[in-house]
Amino acid sequence: MKITVLGCGALGQLWLSALIKAGHEVQGWIKVHQSYLGIAVLTPEQNLYSHDVITNNPQQLTQCELLLVTLKAQQIETALVPLLPYLPASCPIILLHNGLGVVDDLPAVTHPLCHAVTTQAAYRTATQTCHKAWGITQLGPLNDAARSISHIADILHHALPDVAWYNDIKVAAWKKLAVNAVINPLTVKYECHNGQLMEHLNEVSILCRELVSIMNREGIHTEYEPLYHSVITVIQNTSQNMSSMLQDVRAQRLTEIDYINGYLLKRARGYGLTAPHHHALYQWIKTKESAYAPISL
Numbered sequence: 001m002k003i004t005v006l007g008c009g010a011l012g013q014l015w016l017s018a019l020i021k022a023g024h025e026v027q028g029w030i031k032v033h034q035s036y037l038g039i040a041v042l043t044p045e046q047n048l049y050s051h052d053v054i055t056n057n058p059q060q061l062t063q064c065e066l067l068l069v070t071l072k073a074q075q076i077e078t079a080l081v082p083l084l085p086y087l088p089a090s091c092p093i094i095l096l097h098n099g100l101g102v103v104d105d106l107p108a109v110t111h112p113l114c115h116a117v118t119t120q121a122a123y124r125t126a127t128q129t130c131h132k133a134w135g136i137t138q139l140g141p142l143n144d145a146a147r148s149i150s151h152i153a154d155i156l157h158h159a160l161p162d163v164a165w166y167n168d169i170k171v172a173a174w175k176k177l178a179v180n181a182v183i184n185p186l187t188v189k190y191e192c193h194n195g196q197l198m199e200h201l202n203e204v205s206i207l208c209r210e211l212v213s214i215m216n217r218e219g220i221h222t223e224y225e226p227l228y229h230s231v232i233t234v235i236q237n238t239s240q241n242m243s244s245m246l247q248d249v250r251a252q253r254l255t256e257i258d259y260i261n262g263y264l265l266k267r268a269r270g271y272g273l274t275a276p277h278h279h280a281l282y283q284w285i286k287t288k289e290s291a292y293a294p295i296s297l
């Protein structure tokens with residue numbers, strides 16, 4: 001299959017490597033125009049795979065059979081919109097990112113459009129991408145055109161398991177958003193690894209309570225206890241991780257806050273609900289961001 005991966009950070013490189021190994025005809029698309037990108041991916045089993053990946057080939061884009069977007073939420077609109085006229089009308093687009101609300105930024109997309117959320121963990125060092133832990137990727141339709149392309153999940157599953165199709169991806173996306181809305185900004189506030197949030201369980205609990213009211217109004221059935229326990233489980237399972245938001249702040253990059261806590265606050269306002277603790281955290285991160293001139297990469 002002819003596949004373009006838009007965004008070649010840690011997650012993009014993980015997918016590029018996996019798709020190449022599965023025999024697909026793959027190219028990367030990056031901001032800096034160049035013809036090749038050398039990538040090296042270290043698997044959790046300590047196997048190192050190196051590839052020279054073709055990048056930014058416009059002709060390959062016009063024949064593309066799948067566009068996988070692995071950019072951060074705040075980068076998607078600017079990078080994706082200029083490519084849309086070159087993609088075949090039937091080419092599915094998968095947006096793989098934390099948070100929600102990216103579709104609200106986009107013009108009406110007629111291509112089959114999907115959202116994916118993942119727990120695959122990867123990070124980049126100066127020389128390679130480390131695939132730290134296997135996770136699951138949940139994928140589902142964002143528009144009617146995408147309702148008939150569930151077979152894409154099988155193709156992706158073959159390359160980088162586990163991948164599963166969900167007709168109602170909104171549920172999985174909100175559950176991931178809830179985890180990120182608690183863990184990510186708190187790790188910035190306390191400048192700590194995920195595991196150290198076990199020292200701030202009172203705040204974790206209050207943030208979960210605020211989330212439950214908003215999620216229920218969104219039609220995502222959830223109760224306080226299971227939500228709180230799912231957040232604690234992620235904190236414990238990723239205790240050594242530096243959250244993506246803390247990494248962004250330390251690198252003086254724009255964070256995903258507008259698509260995580262910013263998005264849930266927007267939805268809450270629409271229902272006449274308040275979420276004062278999420279609001280305070282949102283303000284905290286925005287103040288942090290404004291202290292440096294954020295760059296969008």
Ligand code: KPL
Nearest residue numbers: 183238241242243244245
């Ligand atoms: O997704 C994550 C992130 O850092 O963005 C978590 C689950 C918090 C793991 O670090």
